[in-house]
Amino acid sequence: MPELNNLYSFWVPLQFEPRWEQHLLESSLKQRRRQGALCLSEIMTIMVGFHLSGYQTFKHYYLNYVLRYQRDYFPGLVSYNRFVELLQGSLVPLCCFLTSRFGQCSGISFIDSTKISVCHNRRIGSHKVMADFAARGKTSVGWFYGFKLHLVINDQGELLGVKITAGNVDDRDVVPELARSLFGKLFGDRGYISQPLFEQLWEQGVQLVTKVRKNMKNKLLPMFDKLLLRKRSIIETVNDQLKNISQIEHSRHRSPVNFFVNLIAGLVAYTFREKKPSLNIRLPQALPDVVA
Incomplete structure (x- = not known):
């Protein structure tokens, strides 16, 4: 926790926050701009620390750990309800900081999507919090209501690209944007099979490699590509860690903004x-051949 606090304290106030404030729209109403008890970097640190702590709910983490044992690091701690109100102002800084934490493309990348349910299917009709953003979608295990988290990682498990869409968005629609800064080979499942998508990525310098469906003709692949498809x-595993360790998916949100704050903080963690x-x-002897 101290290491995270030092990192955010340098990055947010000194590098990001002044530039961010220059681009904010001014309100016609007079507003006081006094310093809060918790600065933006401290709010971000607490949120990321929650996803690294092992606690399953943020409320228990904040009440039972932060308020009891972290006052030396955060002297201006506020009540739980007040902290939840302050979370909304950290969404944009968290998104920007996440992009700064992306890894480097090595020529071997993997893409996949996972569902982020916001409620049980039986409660879809009565769910109101995410009604303007969420949508029904379908995966290999059934229907759900919520969002899709699209991820691209390299061979070392580092994030290369992230995109959040409604649950009814086709996985292939977001690939060109996520692959904009990639090169080499991109491995995906059968849900990404598309000849137009393959040709579009090929023009961008990326080769899309997937398995074939049962009703498709088999195609010859280099042995190394076949081995990497098996390692897809x-x-x-990354999606499983995000859901079961970082707790990015749960149905207790009462604010759409705080939902996205929790999700992005889990990715940063x-x-x-x-x-x-x-x-x-x-x-050294294998990677140059793969990239080429």
Whole structure:
């Protein structure tokens, strides 16, 4: 926690916050701009710390851990209800900080999407919090109501791209945007099969590699590509860690903004984990051939 606090305290107030305020729209109403008890960097640190703590609910984490044991690091701690109100102002800084934590493309990338349910299917009719943003979608395990989290990672488990869409968005629609800064080969499941998408990515310098469906003709692939397709589960492991360790998916949100704050903070927390799922294939004699 102290290491995270020092990092945010440098990045947010000194580098990001002054530039961010220059682009904010001014309100016609007079507003006081006094310094709050908690600065923006402290709010972000507490949120990211929650996803690294192992607690399943933020309320228990804040009441039972932060308020009891973290006052030396955060002297201006506020009540739980007040902290929840302050979270909305950290969404844009968290998104910007997440992009600064992305890894480097090595020529071997994996793409996948996972559902983020906001309520049980039986409560879809009565759910109001995310009614303007969420949508019904379908995965291989059934229907859900909420969002899709699209991820691109490299062979070391580092995030390369993130996009959040409604649950009814086709996985293939977001690939060109996520692959904009990639090169080499991009491995995905059968849900990404599309000849127009393959050709579009090929023009961008990216080769899309997927398995074929049962009703499709088999195609010859290099042995290395076949081995990497079998290792595509690495990105499913990342999704599993985000949901079961970082707690990015739950149905207790009462604010759409706080929902996205929790989700982005969980992604930022993942980038700080020392042990990420990795293929351990970065050999000097192998990687240049893969990139080429």
